[in-house]
Amino acid sequence: MTLGIDVPDARGRTGLDQVGRDLRGNPDVVVRDVELVATAWHVLRRTTFDYRHRDGRWTREQRETYDRGDGATILLYNTARRTVLLSRQFRYPAYVNGHPDGMLIETAAGLLDDDDPASAIRREASEELGVAVGALEPVFAVWMSPGSVTERLHFYAAPYTGADRVGPGGGVAGEGEDIEVVELGFDEALAMIGDGRIADAKTVMLLQWAALKGIMNRLV
Structure with a gap:
């Protein structure tokens, strides 16, 4: 057995x-x-x-x-303030493989579990960043490490305002999460890709997608 x-x-x-x-x-x-x-x-x-x-x-x-199942991630952006809402948390796999302290700046993300991708990312944005997400924009769904990991990650973007920040975020303590909410200027976030302060793949992909699409020039 x-x-x-x-x-x-x-x-x-x-x-x-x-x-x-x-x-x-x-x-x-x-x-x-x-x-x-x-x-x-x-x-x-x-x-x-x-x-x-x-x-x-x-x-x-x-x-x-x-x-590990499939997952979803989201870039939350504020065009009026030219900011993005991200998280900072400890990632042991990155720490053990050369990251100085294992504290990565990332877009909100999580596994789907039994939810559809849209429902899952709304849940994660609420738990991690304290944001009630409105209309979602699907970006793409990709395999992040197809040589060994089966996970397909669903990418989304959505605007946010101060009124949408209805909770403290921080993650689910019962699951060992200790997540800091980080609001950054969009231009600063792009610069942080170049100097290595943002080194998480999904976050880099979404920020560069936003730059290519001219997200900060949209009227929301």
């Missing part, structure tokens, strides 16, 4: 070794086996598959995939 396969894991899941076995969309990929390597809050799998190369050769390959 194995947790996550025939015995429910900590999140009540079974059959976690079945994901990917029924893939049929690519005739050059034939999944042979899926092993459950680890299951805690998220899932690590090792998949064995046959792959047909462009020259016709078949080889047997293995890949490990980290499945």
Whole structure:
């Protein structure tokens, strides 16, 4: 009996070794086996598959995939004040891999869990930044680290005003979150990309998207 396969894991899941076995969309990929390597809050799998190369050769390959579910993120901007609303929080993976203190400045973001992307990002903006988000603008949905992580991240943008800041933010204490709300001038935020003070990929992408689209020139 194995947790996550025939015995429910900590999140009540079974059959976690079945994901990917029924893939049929690519005739050059034939999944042979899926092993459950680890299951805690998220899932690590090792998949064995046959792959047909462009020259016709078949080889047997293995890949490990980290499945944490899909997520969503949002850039909140104020055109009248030319500001953006971001967060600062400790990120251990960045800290252990060379970031000086692990404190990253980011757009609000989180996993979808059982919500659709729009509902999830409204939840996260409220929890992290204390903002009640109005109309959402979908930006794009992308795979951030497709070599090993299955997550697809849904990007949004939305305006905010002082009246929309209805709570303190800070995250959910029960989940170990300790998030500082950071309001920055848009031009300063762009400069912080250049000097490395903003080094989070989703945040860089949304800020550069906003610059390309001329977001701060919009009438809201």
